[in-house]
Amino acid sequence: MHDALRRLGRAFLTEIRRVVSYATLTVLTVGAALRPARHARAVVWTQAARQIVFTGLEAIPLIVFLGAVGAGVFATIAFTFFSGAEENKMVVDILARLLVREVAPLSTAVVVALRSGAAITVELGSMSARGEVEGIETAGIDPIRWLLLPRFIGMAVATVALTLVFVASVFAGAFVAAVQAGALPPQWSAALPYLFAVQPLDIVLALGKAGLFGVVSASVACYHGLSVRGDVTEIPRRVARALVEILIHCSALAAVFALLVL
Numbered sequence: 628m629h630d631a632l633r634r635l636g637r638a639f640l641t642e643i644r645r646v647v648s649y650a651t652l653t654v655l656t657v658g659a660a661l662r663p664a665r666h667a668r669a670v671v672w673t674q675a676a677r678q679i680v681f682t683g684l685e686a687i688p689l690i691v692f693l694g695a696v697g698a699g700v701f702a703t704i705a706f707t708f709f710s711g712a713e714e715n716k717m718v719v720d721i722l723a724r725l726l727v728r729e730v731a732p733l734s735t736a737v738v739v740a741l742r743s744g745a746a747i748t749v750e751l752g753s754m755s756a757r758g759e760v761e762g763i764e765t766a767g768i769d770p771i772r773w774l775l776l777p778r779f780i781g782m783a784v785a786t787v788a789l790t791l792v793f794v795a796s797v798f799a800g801a802f803v804a805a806v807q808a809g810a811l812p813p814q815w816s817a818a819l820p821y822l823f824a825v826q827p828l829d830i831v832l833a834l835g836k837a838g839l840f841g842v843v844s845a846s847v848a849c850y851h852g853l854s855v856r857g858d859v860t861e862i863p864r865r866v867a868r869a870l871v872e873i874l875i876h877c878s879a880l881a882a883v884f885a886l887l888v889l
Contacts, residue, residue: 678781682743694796702804736840744848751852752862786841
């Protein structure tokens with residue numbers, strides 16, 4: 628019993644130290660963004676734009692597919708069990724709030740983590756294993772500004788933008804499913820009142836959570852990438868650990884947000 632409690636305590640303290648490390652890395656990156664450096668601004672934004680294209684633009688087809696199919700399945704199942712105008716309106720309200728406020732940012736964060744989080748960990752892990760990060764620092768270049776800041780910006784912006792794409796695909800998929808189920812009229816003008824089930828606060832919360840999830844994903848991926856020391860075979864383990872921790876932390880944050888706004 629004592630051994631189990633001791634192991635549990637060690638695991639808890641290890642996780643606390645890791646979270647503190649993530650927070651410290653995020654603060655250092657924000658500090659690097661606030662420091663004036665006109666000569667480096669163009670390079671940082673160029674790298675950030677490339678990260679946004681890789682993280683966001685190339686993931687749009689997958690996000691559209693997941694949003695439309697997921698919303699269509701949810702709507703079809705819901706309208707199968709409920710019938711009548713009042714019940715249909717209630718189903719639309721629940722699905723809109725659930726999919727937009729909760730599912731959209733978390734699903735987008737998962738896609739971003741699997742695609743770009745893993746890539747960032749591999750890239751920085753390879754650079755760290757070959758000593759390139761230390762070489763950049765020895766040359767007098769700030770590695771946080773040149774390596775981490777563009778990735779933080781790219782991940783946060785891309786996650787927010789992809790969440791908007793996910794929300795739009797959710798509306799499209801749910802609308803098609805509702806029309807097919809006979810719960811909504813096929814005319815857009817007659818179906819527009821149902822769109823008001825989503826309040827501006829829902830959109831704001833979804834985008835706020837998406838931005839936070841993007842920052843968390845970038846922080847965890849960069850931390851594990853920079854933690855590789857000399858052994859390239861350590862990179863796969865770091866990638867697996869980074870992905871698991873991104874999913875855990877984003878899910879925990881989503882649960883906390885859900886409890887706070889109930």
